[in-house]
Amino acid sequence: MRAYTPKNDVQKKSYYTDRYWVAPQVAKSKVEDDAVFAADLKAIEDAKFKVLDSYIQVEQMVVYINPEDNVGVLEVLKNECGYTQLSELSAIDWIADRGGFEVFYQMLSMSKRKRLRVKCFIKEDQAIESVEKLFRSADWAEREMFDMFGIKVNNHPFLKRILMPDDWEGHPLRKTYPLQGDEFAAWYEVDKIFGKEARDIIGPEIRDTARVDRYDTERFARLGHEIPKGSEFDPDKEKTPLAYQEDEGVFLIEGFDEDKSQIVSDRKR
Amino acid sequence: MQHKNRLRPFFENITFDRDDNELVLNFGPQHPSSHGQLRLMLHLQQEQIVKAHPDVGYLHRGMEKMAENMIYNEFMPTTDRMDYIASSSNNYGFALAVEKLIGLEVPRRAKVIRMMILEINRLMSHLFWLATTALDIGAMTVFLYAFREREYLMDIIEGYCGARLTHAAIRIGGVPLDIQDTFIHDLKVFLNKLPQNMKDYEDLLDTNRIWLMRMEDVGVISTDMALSWCCTGPMLRASGVEWDIRKEEPYELYDEVEFKVPVSDKGDNYARYKLYMAEMRESAKILYQTIDMYAETVKNNQTELMAHAPQYISAPKLNIMTQNYSLMQHFVLVTQGMRPPVGEVYVATESPKGELGYFINSQGGPYPYRLKLRAPSFWHTGILTDLLPGHYIPDVVSIIGTTNIVFGEVDR
Numbered sequence: 285m286r287a288y289t290p291k292n293d294v295q296k297k298s299y300y301t302d303r304y305w306v307a308p309q310v311a312k313s314k315v316e317d318d319a320v321f322a323a324d325l326k327a328i329e330d331a332k333f334k335v336l337d338s339y340i341q342v343e344q345m346v347v348y349i350n351p352e353d354n355v356g357v358l359e360v361l362k363n364e365c366g367y368t369q370l371s372e373l374s375a376i377d378w379i380a381d382r383g384g385f386e387v388f389y390q391m392l393s394m395s396k397r398k399r400l401r402v403k404c405f406i407k408e409d410q411a412i413e414s415v416e417k418l419f420r421s422a423d424w425a426e427r428e429m430f431d432m433f434g435i436k437v438n439n440h441p442f443l444k445r446i447l448m449p450d451d452w453e454g455h456p457l458r459k460t461y462p463l464q465g466d467e468f469a470a471w472y473e474v475d476k477i478f479g480k481e482a483r484d485i486i487g488p489e490i491r492d493t494a495r496v497d498r499y500d501t502e503r504f505a506r507l508g509h510e511i512p513k514g515s516e517f518d519p520d521k522e523k524t525p526l527a528y529q530e531d532e533g534v535f536l537i538e539g540f541d542e543d544k545s546q547i548v549s550d551r552k553r
Numbered sequence: 554m555q556h557k558n559r560l561r562p563f564f565e566n567i568t569f570d571r572d573d574n575e576l577v578l579n580f581g582p583q584h585p586s587s588h589g590q591l592r593l594m595l596h597l598q599q600e601q602i603v604k605a606h607p608d609v610g611y612l613h614r615g616m617e618k619m620a621e622n623m624i625y626n627e628f629m630p631t632t633d634r635m636d637y638i639a640s641s642s643n644n645y646g647f648a649l650a651v652e653k654l655i656g657l658e659v660p661r662r663a664k665v666i667r668m669m670i671l672e673i674n675r676l677m678s679h680l681f682w683l684a685t686t687a688l689d690i691g692a693m694t695v696f697l698y699a700f701r702e703r704e705y706l707m708d709i710i711e712g713y714c715g716a717r718l719t720h721a722a723i724r725i726g727g728v729p730l731d732i733q734d735t736f737i738h739d740l741k742v743f744l745n746k747l748p749q750n751m752k753d754y755e756d757l758l759d760t761n762r763i764w765l766m767r768m769e770d771v772g773v774i775s776t777d778m779a780l781s782w783c784c785t786g787p788m789l790r791a792s793g794v795e796w797d798i799r800k801e802e803p804y805e806l807y808d809e810v811e812f813k814v815p816v817s818d819k820g821d822n823y824a825r826y827k828l829y830m831a832e833m834r835e836s837a838k839i840l841y842q843t844i845d846m847y848a849e850t851v852k853n854n855q856t857e858l859m860a861h862a863p864q865y866i867s868a869p870k871l872n873i874m875t876q877n878y879s880l881m882q883h884f885v886l887v888t889q890g891m892r893p894p895v896g897e898v899y900v901a902t903e904s905p906k907g908e909l910g911y912f913i914n915s916q917g918g919p920y921p922y923r924l925k926l927r928a929p930s931f932w933h934t935g936i937l938t939d940l941l942p943g944h945y946i947p948d949v950v951s952i953i954g955t956t957n958i959v960f961g962e963v964d965r
Contacts, residue, residue: 296622298919300889307917310654310896342653342898369783371901372927376914390899390912390927394794397801401899421783424935432617447610447964456618463622 293380293459312339320396321345324365331360345400351387354404355413358389362418367391367400370419373426375433377459384408385435389415411436432457451476465489574598578946582611586689586950589960591934593949595941602949605941607934612964620924624890625651625725628924633719635928636962639678641670641710642904644723649804650900650911651725655865655893660857662850663727664805669740669843670713670722671805672836677706678905678957679833683754686826686954690767695757702743702750709739725891726866727859737844744837751830758826768823772940772952775820782936785929786907787832788956791825793818798903810842825955865891890919899927906930906957928962 315321315338325338328347333356336348349357361367372390379385382405389402406412414437416422426437427446434455437443445452453468454461470488471480478486502514511517580593587593590611596604616635620628632647633640645667652659659667684699707717712733714722722728758764774784779792789796797814799807815831817824860866867886868879895917901910907929914923933956941949 296920298889301918305892307892308894310656310894310898310915312896341896342900344899346897368780371783371785371908372899372910372912372925374912374925376923388912390910392901394796394801399899399901401897419783420778420781420939421932421935423938424931428931445610447613449610456615461618463618 290380291460294462295459296463310341312341315340315345318345320398321400324361324367324398324400327364328357328360331356331364333357333360343399345398347400347402349402349404351404351406351410351412354387354389354402355415355418357402358391358415358418361391361400361402365393366395367393367398369394370415370421370425371399373415373422373429375429375435377433377457378405379408380459384410385433387412387429387435406435411438413438414440416440431455434458575603580949582608587953588685588958589963591953591958591960591963593937593941595946595949597946600945602941602944602946605938607937609931609934609960609963612960614965616965617924617926620921622920624919625893625921626886626890628921629724630719630721633721634961635926635965636678636904636906636909636930636959637718638681638959639674639905640718641674641720641722642678642902642909644721645671646900646902646904646909646911648723648725649902650898650913651893652860653900654896654898654913654915655862655891657726657860657862657865659727659860660855661806662731662847662855663858663860665843665846665850666728666732666858667723668805668807668810669732669736669840669847670710670720670728672840672843673706673710673740674720675836675905676833676840677703677710679829679836680706682829682905682954682957683826686951686957687758687764689950689954690764692757692761692764695754698750698753698757702747705739705743709736709743712736712739724859726862727857729858731856731858732847737847740840740844744840747833747837751833755830765823767947767951768826768955769821771822771944771948772955773819773821774936774940776818778936778939779820782939783932784907784936785932786903786905787825787828788907788929788933788936790814790816791828792820798901798908802901804902806843806846807839809846810839812836812839822951822955825957829957865893892917892919901927904929906959906962907933926965928965930956930958930960930962934958934963 315325318340321340324345325335325347329335333353334350336350338345338347340346347357358370369392370389371392374388376386376388384405384407386403386405390399391402392399412435414422414426416426423441424446426440427442427444429435430437430443431445431448432455444450448456452472454466471483473489474483474486501511501517576597578595578597580595581587582590582592584591592608592611594606594608595602614634616631619631623631629644629647632643635643680699680703684696684703687695687699710720710722711717712735713730714720774788774792776793779789779794784792793816795814795816800814812835815828815835817828859869863882865886867873867883868876872879873883893915895915897912897914899910899912901908908927909929910927912923912925912927913921916922937952937956940952944952
């Protein structure tokens with residue numbers, strides 16, 4: 285039976301997975317094992333924020349909180365725990381599995397030499413509060429998150445696309461977005477530069493750069509069988525003699541004469 | 554008194570609906586001093602900038618999306634195209650992140666070679682920075698000098714991995730090759746000459762009136778601003794924060810080598826220039842030490858270059874060619890790819906531009922479920938929003954120069 289492929293995750297899948305394969309886990313340890321992280325976690329809990337889950341993985345603490353607490357928790361971490369820098373902020377698409385996104389805030393404390401990650405889960409159409417008031421670095425990071433995932437950020441000073449064009453449709457890092465781009469992407473430049481009426485003349489953008497159409501006389505010349513650019517070509521009807529273009533021949537090179545040439549059928553000759 | 558509708562200029566697409574003197578100037582995206590495709594919308598009062606909007610994305614290639622659809626080793630050459638001035642540092646950051654994810658220990662000789670390559674890349678990047686920034690400000694000689702020296706380093710790297718810009722010289726689990734016979738000799742020749750070269754640059758620039766006028770007290774980033782915008786690398790150290798990931802969270806063998814972290818509290822362009830120069834000297838110091846460390850591994854006969862982890866890393870070529878099981882393992886790893894355990898990791902390394910971080914979320918498959926590239930230049934471009942207002946148009950060029958942004962990294 286063919287394996288079921290979810291429609292809301294169109295990314296590349298492994299072509300073969302052993303049916304008894306069980307993926308191992310990266311080791312997680314308890315927060316209590318590290319005194320510094322334990323104190324940070326206590327500071328968050330003391331400020332009456334609910335911590336849904338917390339653990340240490342690869343030397344960094346991960347804290348799951350409710351999405352409406354994000355500004356409050358980051359404020360506590362910044363002002364009380366010394367996490368003065370927000371190094372990174374982005375999201376993970378879990379629409380196919382859980383119907384939403386996981387937003388993560390990667391923080392750094394220079395005084396403690398510790399890094400931690402605050403995570404919260406939001407539904408697909410749920411907005412999240414901006415942390416730009418606390419960290420200016422969130423300005424661009426939130427714009428990128430909006431651009432790539434379509435997550436709306438409330439009270440952001442300038443929520444606009446940052447990497448994609450302003451009039452782009454769709455959010456490229458979602459798992460539902462096809463790797464080759466969608467219908468809109470294929471026609472974007474044609475529509476924008478020449479207008480929709482030019483679609484028939486130009487054709488969609490070819491995103492597979494390795495694709496070579498032998499009979500495409502627009503982009504490729506068939507070596508030795510040159511015909512005018514853009515002309516229709518049917519290999520059955522039309523005979524294009526194999527010949528050099530130069531009529532007078534090339535200096536020091538003997539001209540090729542098809543009649544005198546010999547086709548070798550026996551390769552071991 | 555002008556006649557109406559007679560001498561009034563007519564421009565397409567421009568409406569004159571402003572009463573004040575504010576002029577909106579479009580800087581870039583094609584501009585020799587924008588170091589790539591940076592577009593700045595500058596609101597001007599006379600020559601002074603009152604508002605700046607950096608516009609990026611002209612080099613967006615969707616690397617994070619590509620990473621989600623590639624096996625881990627396949628993505629390695631793509632990381633070259635981020636900071637293409639020092640591409641091995643990108644390779645290294647990715648390799649280290651995956652190694653942390655699967656918990657690999659890299660052999661000592663590989664570590665030494667990696668450090669050599671990383672520091673050569675840092676020198677290459679800083680020389681390139683010096684050359685282009687000096688050229689933007691008008692110092693053609695320094696440009697030629699620094700490019701000449703960078704060429705020597707590129708030759709050394711070319712001898713090692715065959716490429717000059719996009720190296721892909723580091724693998725997950727180690728390095729693919731031992732250094733070539735001429736590597737140490739060439740490197741020593743370069744390093745011995747470097748102090749004189751540095752003196753040449755500084756003689757040309759340090760007391761140069763034009764250089765000082767364009768650099769001193771221009772583009773001052775306060776400590777708070779640098780922290781809030783999450784500046785890293787020389788941008789942060791120039792603003793008075795002593796933070797170098799090589800020192801604070803040492804990776805590879807950086808805890809075994811001696812080097813200083815230069816810091817300045819001025820925060821202006823000149824401070825950043827001085828830091829880049831000082832860092833080049835420190836890199837040279839590290840390189841001298843790695844040469845000794847390499848000789849030590851030769852003496853102790855530590856010849857392994859790749860970690861031994863058959864589940865994730867292919868066996869050495871000799872084993873693949875002679876042993877059946879190694880060949881099978883290699884075949885599976887190349888066609889299907891390694892499958893790291895389920896988990897998340899964020900690993901930051903000190904690239905020449907600042908903190909280069911890789912966040913990887915693995916769900917146990919051969920493709921990462923999510924990979925976030927934390928490139929320092931992204932925030933160093935963002936800070937222009939707050940940094941440029943108050944400055945004058947000529948300062949824009951020198952400020953962009955000293956932020957040392959590379960657009961492969963900003964747009965990814």
